Amino acid sequence: MVIAVCWLALLCACQPARAGVLTKAGLVKRFPAPLMVGDKQADLPVWPLFRQNATATELVGYVFESIDLAPIPGFAGVPINLLVAIDPKGSFLDVAVLSHHEPVFLDGLGEAPLFAFASQYKGLSLKQNLTIDSATKRLRAPDAGHAYLDGVSKATASVRIINQSVLSAALKVSRKKLGFAEGGDPDQIARIKPGLFEEKSVAQLQGAGLIGHVRLTNRDVERLFAGSPGAGLDPEALASPDAVFIDVYITLASVPTVGRNVLTGPSWSKLRDRLEGGDHALLVMSSGRYSILADDFIRGSVTDRLLLKQDKLPVDMRDLDMEVNLAAGSALPSASMTVLRVISQAGLDPARRFDFALPITRLKGIVYPERITRDIHFSLRVPAHFYVASQGNDKSWPGVWKSRRVDLLVLAAALVLLACMLLLQKRLVAEGRRFDWFRRAFLLFTIGFIGYYAQGQLSIVNFTGVLQALMARRSLEFLLFDPMTVVLLGFTALSLLVWGRGTFCGWLCPFGALQEATGKLGQWLKLPQLRASARIDARLKLIKYVALAAILASAWLAPQLTDKLVEFEPFKTAITLNFVRAWPYVAYASALLVASMFVYKFFCRYLCPFGAALALLGRVRILDWVPRRSECGAPCQSCRYRCDYQAITPAGAISYDECFQCMDCVVIYASDEKCAPLIMEKKRGRTISIAHFQGDK
Known part of the structure; x- marks a missing residue:
């Protein structure tokens, strides 16, 4: 028997791997007008989807088969083949089952639960942390950073394989075609050490890279717009070129060494009580004529004057709508302060660089003004000894074992x-x-x-x-x-x-x-x-x-x-x-x-x-x-x-x-x-x- 198995394995090695089954003609039926299906691309087995918009042809997304990009075998040893379509922003246009051999869905539960599970991806995004049947589903509503998929009872392992197939295939396409970086999965991120505290001055925190600082004068901003339609549109900047436009400090206040050194004791306690496990809090302090918060900013919402990305993926920061006080002698600006919260499900990884953008917009015209925007980029990085490195991947099999x-x-x-x-x-x-x-x-x-x-x-x-x-x-x-x-x-x-x-x-x-x-x-x-x-x-x-x-x-x-x-x-x-x-x-x-x-x-x-x-x-x-x-x-x-x-x-x-x-x-x-x-x-x-x-x- 052992000899027969070995002989059979050698024969198996000569068999061709299974490939996709979609054709352009078949896709045209699935994505009819006004959509147009382009030719299958040579560098990656994907078909682009287009839409005619007036005289321009705009890219709607890409459609592909999971078996071509992530052939993860199901429980019958055969990969579950899924049609996946994503738009240029990484959102799912469609996910459908093309073929499968999962025993639990063949005559057992029937295929209806399988099809229903796959249909849940539509409208969700790769930028969200997708959780299958999580207990937190009853406690939180879906948001920009997180979404939930109803699992299938008696088929937990099968739907995890489906989820892994969808995400693995979609991420390959996104990284190749949409410019996504090799970003970290929200379930593979480092965690801040909650019990680590070191007494440090503001200067020492800055020296350690825990506080980011950008100072711009009116002259600096004017240089940004030089040679563009936005040049010379700010009279105050022209009149006082050396005046401070914005002087902003930003730090990850949820790191105990930062929060306890920068804030007063009561403010640190209040901030800590407002955060849930895995959440992050960014303390933004500024002075000058320009503020992170616009005059019409609504507390508790997301500011558009400070943007955060990690691995080219945007991360939402929402105002906590709370007042905090700086510790005595901090010498940090307090004219404008806000605490921005990043929820744990957003997948912000303290082990990776925080890339901030400070967009400055000028308007030209009166009735339909032209918006001219220039970004100031800066970054922040948490030193390694303040966090615990990633322990595993909850979407792949190590996470299943852990759960x-x-x-x-x-x-x-x-x-x-x-x-x-x-x-x-x-x-x-x-x-x-x-x-x-x-x-x-x-x-x-x-x-x-x-x-x-x-x-x-x-x-x-x-x-x-x-x-x-x-x-x-x-x-x-x-x-x-x-x-x-x-x-x-x-x-x-x-x-x-x-x-x-x-x-x-x-x-x-x-x-x-x-x-x-x-x-x-x-x-x-x-x-x-x-x-x-x-x-x-x-x-x-x-x-x-x-x-x-x-x-x-x-x-x-x-x-x-x-x-x-x-x-x-x-x-x-x-x-x-x-x-x-x-x-x-x-x-x-x-x-x-x-x-x-x-x-x-x-x-x-x-x-x-x-x-x-x-x-x-x-x-x-x-x-x-x-x-x-x-x-x-x-x-x-x-x-x-x-x-x-x-x-x-x-x-x-x-x-x-x-x-x-x-x-x-x-x-x-x-x-x-x-x-x-x-x-x-x-x-x-x-x-x-x-x-x-x-x-x-």
Whole structure:
């Protein structure tokens, strides 16, 4: 099997990667007049969209396929292909699903939730931090820096992959075509150290780069407009060329070393109370005839006289509408002061340069005056020891792992416990009743936590997804979007080396645990327990290998057929979708559970293709961990007749390919009340020899 997989992987490397399917003719139908679709560009697989505006042809945006720019595989191993259209400002004109093979949306939830999720991007912007189903959605309304996307229950990993595909593809186009810099993601930004304070003077703060300063005289401003229609339009500047036009200081007051040194204690406390976690506050102080705030400025709004960009992306700064007082002896101008707030969702990164622009506008004309604007540019940079560097990306898989760290800790603790118990099996089975309670509790955890809560049901889809990704020479990064699956796959791989397939099939498979529960229920209800003869049982067990071969072959030769064949497994219906599905699927999954009440774990033993794959891979097992005695099989057949899986041969050997590690035979082996050889030894130990006495004659 291992050799076959390697050979198949080599063949896969020769297969061409999947490409986009859109054509110009198809796009013309999607974007009819008055829009015009240009030719596909040579440097990037995008089509420009134009609109005729009077005599001019203006660029409306670009349309492209995500699979050409960010082919991130979904859970079937095939990338979800999305049509994405963005305008020159980085806003989404449209996002639509072109093709996908996501199991949860094929016959399960249906495609409607998938299409609805994709439609939410329209009108949103790359300049916003897009959050999927965030808890803060209930607390904040969307704004210029942040927007929310409703997630899809039961398809969390799939919609994260879609989001990553959309953003990755759109950012590539934006950086190449729209002049976006290699800007930082709002979820990959540094954080100000809230507890760091150093006592510094204003001069020291300036020397450290924490306070920016620009001073302009009227003469300086006049020079800006020299040679333009705006020259000579300011009489006051001409009359007093050396007078101060503006003398402005700006600093990031939310840095404790700045705020506590520059502001009075009460003002610092008031400012800190007005900020939420991750927010920034810029303190702007100025003097001169020109102010950052216009005469008609409305408090609480955004000023147009001071602009902030980071990595060429604009960042909104909103007036906090609060009065603050400067610390005594600061020598900073206080004629005009304002505190501008940048909310955390705007993604302002204190580790990167703050680029400010001070636009100065002059008007020429009376009825329809011409506006002539010149910008003064300056920057600010926070020293590195005042912030903590970025810890990860919440839109990609590292952020997914971070968001599920509690669930992963619970799962890891359970897996460590299980491994310890299995390694110390003598202690575990020493008391049969205690072992029974441990097994019941763990299987309940498997059904409730691993299955229904964490959605950690491993499936043959995990194999077909990897196979199809290898065939198309794509990364396996898509697996990392579901950390529970990755951890379970890793543990299962290790357990295959030690114990074989039984650890997963007998302890960690949610549907297998459901089957065991219904099987025990059938025994408790005293339903007839059907047990096939050894010959028929062996033949029935071959069915799962046939199913496995058919599914893997279809994944290689006919991927469209694979989506249908994997439904041979009832896992998606019973666990992923919790039986909320079309009635034929529900009837099939229910029938299998009912069947297990009469034939113990019917599906697991005879039909499960994933179990077949594990059985084959489990042949690399290094331990024959089930203890045996010389009497096992000859003459004792006790364990064999009690094994519900019929995994013990007449000779007493364990068929590890069919063993589910229920450990019933191990409990029997350790019990002097159940194991026939031990019972005989016990009886022999209690035999009292009869003494013959000869009485007196």
